[in-house]
Amino acid sequence: MNELIASLDKVGREIAKVHAYDVDASPRFPKEAVEAMRAIGAFIWPIPKEYGGMGASPIELAKACKVIGQYCSASAAVLSMHYTQILSVVCHAKDDDNLKDYMRRAARENRLIASVTSEVGPGGNMRNSSCAVELEGDQYTLFKDATTVSYGSYADDLMITARKNANATAGDQVLVIAEKGMFELKDIGEWDTLGMRGTCSPPAKVYAKGSAWQVMAAPFADIATFTMVPTSHIFWSAWWLGLATDATNKARELLRAKGRSNPGTTPLGAHRVADLDAALQSMEYEVMGLAREYSEALAANDVQKLGGMAFALRINALKLNSSRNVVAIVSEALAICGIQAYKNKGQFALGRHLRDAYSSIMMVHNDRIQQTNASMLLIHKGF
DSSP states (O other): OHHHHHHHHHHIIIIIHHHHHHHHHTTOOOHHHHHHHHHTTGGGTTSOGGGTSOOOOHHHHHHHHHHHHTTOHHHHHHHHHHHHHHHHHHTTOTTOHHHHHHHHHHHHHTOOEEEEOOBTTTBTOTTOOSOBOEEETTEEEEEEEESOOTTGGGOSEEEEEEESSTTSOTTOEEEEEEOTTSEEEESOOOOOOSSOGGGOOOOEEEEEEEEGGGBOSSOHHHHIIIIIHHHHHHHHHHHHHHHHHHHHHHHHHHHHHHHHHSTTSOOTTHHHHHHHHHHHHHHHHHHHHHHHHHHHHHHTTOHHHHTSHHHHHHHHHHHHHHHHHHHHHHHHHHHHHTHHHHSSSSTTOOHHHHHHHHGGGGTTTHHHHHHHHHHHHTTOOOO
16 A cells, blocks of 8 residues: 555656646646546555455545645645545445445546535535435435535536435435436536636535436444544545645745754754654644554444544544644644745745635535534443
């Protein structure tokens, strides 16, 4: 896996970084980086080897998200969200031959998968849906009025949350695989945002149809608890760690440049870089620590732990802490670098980093996660 990570780092340095400014300024999809990641097979890393993938663990995938996050936030966002979607199939396919065949196709064709969870009505509440699957014989149809569809126009497949039928409650959900050629996005809105501009995530009306097996048998509540929530928080945090790492590196580089210009003296503000480095180390320890813990529990099939309240609280806290830490670290790096970071172009530019960092607060809004944790803490008796 180390060689694969090295190949991804090369994609980041030679392609993603080169186009990152234009991706943000235009704004446009990071097509060059995405195609380069596809070319090295990065999209298939989570798929088990027996189905054509690499069988990478969540800790290895988190490292990949961190690596690309150092060069282009939009590219890292795409990779991290794709990993969560494909793992939602990998971890819940069980003995379903149709889902196993789907994994083989996804690996063979290096498909990029996007999610459609937010919706007019429930908003960003992933655990509730207004839309419902309609089954007729061995076929399904589905319409969803989505508030955001991240890189949906560029994805091969979509994974859509919905009520399992028209009579189901809002929380009685399923996850539906909409394969390429079997869905349509209409009335696509505008995506002109403060940050994360390259993710191209406008609202859209989603029409999908397909075979009944594409409505996954596992309840979405299980998929969310055991896979979608923990992996999204881990992979997002890893990408934000990459963003924070690049910002810290810029502050270090500027400090060294000042030191070289005045040998024998410690530049003004050097102590702030030391504090910044310590903050980054702390962030990395938490992100990779939770990624390793999740990987080990998954490998051991420790369902009790993964479904427990203590682990859910820590995973939610990871997202809260990472979203705050990335903003704090990038902000401090900008203050250290001063006017060189404030300029939009140049070696030490950090404007894009700061705007992208602030998007972390809204990716499942922190207020919603804090409310969830507060509710759990009312009944949780300790760790």
